Amino acid sequence: MIDKNISFFTNQNLRSIARRLLKQIPAAIKSAQIYPADHPYFINSLELVQETLAELFKYRPEATFSIVENELYFGHLALVEDTLSLRQFISEFEKRKINSLTFLAAVTSAELASFMQLLGREAVDNSDSALLSGKMREKNITNIQLGALLKAEDAASQEDGRREEMKFDAAARNKAQGSFFGSIDVIKQIMHKVENTQGFALNNVHQVVADIASAIDNNNKYLLGLTTMKNFDEYTFNHSVNVAILSLYLGKLLGLDLEQLRLLGEAAMLHDVGKVRIPKEILNKQGKLTPAEWEVMESHSTEGAEVLSQITGISELSLAVALEHHMHYDLSGYPKPVKLKETSLLARLVTICDVYDAATSLRVYHAPALPASIIGLIISKKGSLFDPVLAKAFVQLMGIYPVGSLVRLDNNALAVVYANNLNNILRPKVILVNQQTAGRDPVIVSLEDIDRGTKTFKYSIIEALAPQAYNVDITKYFYAQG
Ligand SMILES: [Fe+2]
Ligand SMILES: [Fe+2]
Numbered sequence: 001m002i003d004k005n006i007s008f009f010t011n012q013n014l015r016s017i018a019r020r021l022l023k024q025i026p027a028a029i030k031s032a033q034i035y036p037a038d039h040p041y042f043i044n045s046l047e048l049v050q051e052t053l054a055e056l057f058k059y060r061p062e063a064t065f066s067i068v069e070n071e072l073y074f075g076h077l078a079l080v081e082d083t084l085s086l087r088q089f090i091s092e093f094e095k096r097k098i099n100s101l102t103f104l105a106a107v108t109s110a111e112l113a114s115f116m117q118l119l120g121r122e123a124v125d126n127s128d129s130a131l132l133s134g135k136m137r138e139k140n141i142t143n144i145q146l147g148a149l150l151k152a153e154d155a156a157s158q159e160d161g162r163r164e165e166m167k168f169d170a171a172a173r174n175k176a177q178g179s180f181f182g183s184i185d186v187i188k189q190i191m192h193k194v195e196n197t198q199g200f201a202l203n204n205v206h207q208v209v210a211d212i213a214s215a216i217d218n219n220n221k222y223l224l225g226l227t228t229m230k231n232f233d234e235y236t237f238n239h240s241v242n243v244a245i246l247s248l249y250l251g252k253l254l255g256l257d258l259e260q261l262r263l264l265g266e267a268a269m270l271h272d273v274g275k276v277r278i279p280k281e282i283l284n285k286q287g288k289l290t291p292a293e294w295e296v297m298e299s300h301s302t303e304g305a306e307v308l309s310q311i312t313g314i315s316e317l318s319l320a321v322a323l324e325h326h327m328h329y330d331l332s333g334y335p336k337p338v339k340l341k342e343t344s345l346l347a348r349l350v351t352i353c354d355v356y357d358a359a360t361s362l363r364v365y366h367a368p369a370l371p372a373s374i375i376g377l378i379i380s381k382k383g384s385l386f387d388p389v390l391a392k393a394f395v396q397l398m399g400i401y402p403v404g405s406l407v408r409l410d411n412n413a414l415a416v417v418y419a420n421n422l423n424n425i426l427r428p429k430v431i432l433v434n435q436q437t438a439g440r441d442p443v444i445v446s447l448e449d450i451d452r453g454t455k456t457f458k459y460s461i462i463e464a465l466a467p468q469a470y471n472v473d474i475t476k477y478f479y480a481q482g
Pocket of ligand 2 (some may be wrong): 243272411
């Protein structure tokens, strides 16, 4: 919420301050191990931590580090560099089973001193986050928190703003549906023209891309949900639009300006145009393709670039994306690069969105994969198949349980993930499956909600499930018919 409108450069600045703090905290812990509380070295190491925290508090009221899948995040920002100090910080907290650490702006130097001494002097073996939290309470450390990110009082004070945000907005949903289906019509017409060896004009593409970009800019929360609608019969059209929507969300998150977004949207929408030139019996073949058929299938990249090169006003980027979207970050994949040392940045961005949408769709040759497992795949193949920085940004955008995931909560209820949460990728907004009644607006629940009694999260996700196995129709949560 807080960060969405902060510029790319502010985020870079925040990252660098956060990284500095990551070096200073272990140094202060070490110093607490060696020196008594009143020793100048220890006091000095605390002062450094406090100064850096003060810099962070200029931007936001709290500073939260969290570890997700062995990666460190500051707020929703991935701290991408793999430095030794970052690894040490992660292992220090993993040893103690801590998965998040929050400093509130009111933190005092006395609290910081007690906290560093606790971490420095307690035996690691018998201290985990619950034990440590108990000891912190004993020592009156209230402005440093482990594990849970919010106190009940904070949650209550945020509730008013959240109620507005959680309200179902039929007008915004209709607008999102308008842009979505308008885009499908445009790509359909283009592909029919290409099939009949006709050229096509780009102005319609630019119009729908501008529509999508402006919906994203206005924080329309319904557009991302529509990408979960996978139309089996018209796969290539839906897929092209889905990849464009995902790419534009990711581009926006990375701080691209409107002109860059326009080029990115054009390229993403047209990335698979070459499929028109692949014989239908190969495109829709049930079962495995022979090596010769694969070769034909793979030619859709070069065919696409060739088709697009004849279109007046097309951007170079669209040609590059059509040609390179099946080349991997390490240049494996296809087609084999001739002179290329690396693929273009925005092609690498489209590639991630392409893989995600294709793998989560039902095809003749595969069942849809769980969105959460493709997020896992993208994390595990970053640096080989996928650009590592873009892969992390994608995970930030989609969360660990992306929109459209069916999940089981810790009270055993089933829920559909409805909207992502950039501030906490493990706690999206969901709709409880059995509480959705026909003809009524969906009731949206935030997994950030805190139970006032127990002061813990009301619901947490335990696992992702396959919707087919539970007879849940994900589409109906995102698409209003009529
Ligand atoms: Fe493709
Ligand atoms: Fe594709």
